[in-house]
Amino acid sequence: MKYTKYLPLLVCVLGMTGLLLPLNTFADGMPVLNVVNGPGQSSRYSLTLELVAMMTVLTLLPSLLLAMTPFVRIIIVLSLLRQALGTGQTPPNQVLVGLALFLTFFIMSPVLTKVYDQAVLPYMNNTIPAKEAIDAAEAPLRAFMLKQTREEEIAAFVNISGKGPIKDPAAVPFSTLVPAFITSELKSAFAIGFLIYIPFVIIDLIVASVLMSMGMMMLSPMMISMPLKLMLFVLVDGWTLTMSSLTASFAHI
Secondary structure, X not given: OOOHHHHHHHHHHHHHHHHHHHHHHHHHHOOOOOEEEOHHHXXXXXXXXXXXXXXXXXXXXXXXXXXXXXXHHHHHHHHHHHHHHOOOXXXXXXXXXXXXXXXXXXXXXXXXXXXXXXXXXXXXXXXXXXXHHHHHHHHHHHHHHHHHOOHHHHHHHHHHHOOOOOOOHHHOOHHHHHHHHHHHHHHHHHHHHHHHHHHHHHHHHHHHHHHHHOOOOXXXXXXXXXXXXHHHHHHOOHHHHHHHHHHHOOOOO
């Protein structure tokens, strides 16, 4: 037991050895940065650099999901629908985000299939270099975003950037197309939300007018209108109608 006082020091030494040995093996056995010439003298990055790039993409995935997919329009419309129903936090935020996420994948599935067939699969088969794979992956996303973006938004951001008029839509820089796409999605989401609000506002006005005419000043109109709005929403199969309308609002490429 007299050597017990040296136990913490032994644990520290073993821990440092366990950390340094993998680093030494990694440094000796696998290059961190390396560019390999593939078939036809095409450049291909080493496995380590590809892993770093993949981890970077995964880190930026939430931003890419918000910036280049229909997620923004869908989640805003669903949030406005919940407010129009007057149900507070029902459905909860987790349900709305999950529904918007899977509906986004459903809408983007043709685009993602093209990206996989034209960029990911050829790059994994060593038939195209990394730069050509990035350009091939950008083309379907650009086509989708251009079909959903209004021309006035693109013109506004082109004027802000000071790059002059652009005659060909394919020549729009990606750094200009992304903010124009987000702005156009926000505009479309609020327009759809306005149309959703109209029938529920009419129900609120009718209920409030009836209660005032009956002299029921102390009774909250929300107590009467919310069950009526829920009944109307269920009778018209509101969730299916909303999902199908959101899906139909996107033009597939």
